[in-house]
Amino acid sequence: DLAHTVGNVPLQLHDWGCDFACWCTYKYLNSGPGNIAGAFVHERHAHASVADLPGRLTGWWGHRKEDRFEMEHHFVPSPGAQSFMLSNPPVLCIAALRASTELFAKAGMDKLRAKSLKLTAYLERLINAEIGHEYVEIITPADPEQRGCQLSLVFKGDMQQVHQALSKQGIVCDIRKPSVMRIAPAPLYNSFHDVFNFVRLLKTLVVAA
Structure with a gap:
């Protein structure tokens, strides 16, 4: 749980070997109340199947692009972090978060x-x-x-x-x-x-x- 950490202290989640982390963006990232959350999944889990990670996040937007719109009754994950996508995030929320993260990137x-x-x-x-x-x-x-x-x-x-x-x-x-x-x-x-x-x-x- 990185709710009070993201935007507050530097993080090296990959180097630390963290499997999974999640956080809100309305605190130190200043994205505004009710905005989207964030998540980190270590790359060693990026290609895991539903069988490998039972209960993992699976949404239709995480299905591989080649046959996503065929609406089959089985889930074939996209490669990498994209497999954890669920659907489309609210555009205005993303705009606020993008503006904030650009400021953080500029400041360092x-x-x-x-x-x-x-x-x-x-x-x-x-x-x-x-x-x-x-x-x-x-x-x-x-x-x-x-x-x-x-x-x-x-x-x-x-x-x-x-x-x-x-x-x-x-x-x-x-x-x-x-x-x-x-x-x-x-x-x-x-x-x-x-x-x-x-x-x-x-x-x-x-x-x-």
């Missing part, structure tokens, strides 16, 4: 990750220095190699009140009741100034709560 995941490490470290340092454990506690691993850009905070006070106040200021954070708020400075479009202003506002709100 390695450069984005390098900025992300600094952004999240800056966020972590400011929270610990300016707010402290009296009000919030960071429960995300402190080791940068064990996390992406997101920090999860446990609130000692009224998290809901703080979340509503942040929303009114146009700051989008995610909450998990009863007391966890997830903060994710995205390197593609968030700046160090954004992080500084966020922590300054958060400090005011948690003290008031």
Whole structure:
């Protein structure tokens, strides 16, 4: 499950020998709510038959092109990743995702990750220095190699009140009741100034709560 990984940290799924992975695209890839998902299948499974992989995804668009429209009652997969195709994806969804992935390709995941490490470290340092454990506690691993850009905070006070106040200021954070708020400075479009202003506002709100 790479929902919080794709668009967040560099991946080498083939080199790592991963058999299968799936993810959404509306999070860090910014494709929009309800957009299509993505999947990875290692090439060693690319030519597997239905018998080899019972329960695998089989749609008519994954049938080999030569006789796809003959509508026979058996499935002959196309070679490679195309055998896992089901049907035609929504065009507008693909347009949004294409625009996003082009931006990621232009920026480069390695450069984005390098900025992300600094952004999240800056966020972590400011929270610990300016707010402290009296009000919030960071429960995300402190080791940068064990996390992406997101920090999860446990609130000692009224998290809901703080979340509503942040929303009114146009700051989008995610909450998990009863007391966890997830903060994710995205390197593609968030700046160090954004992080500084966020922590300054958060400090005011948690003290008031």
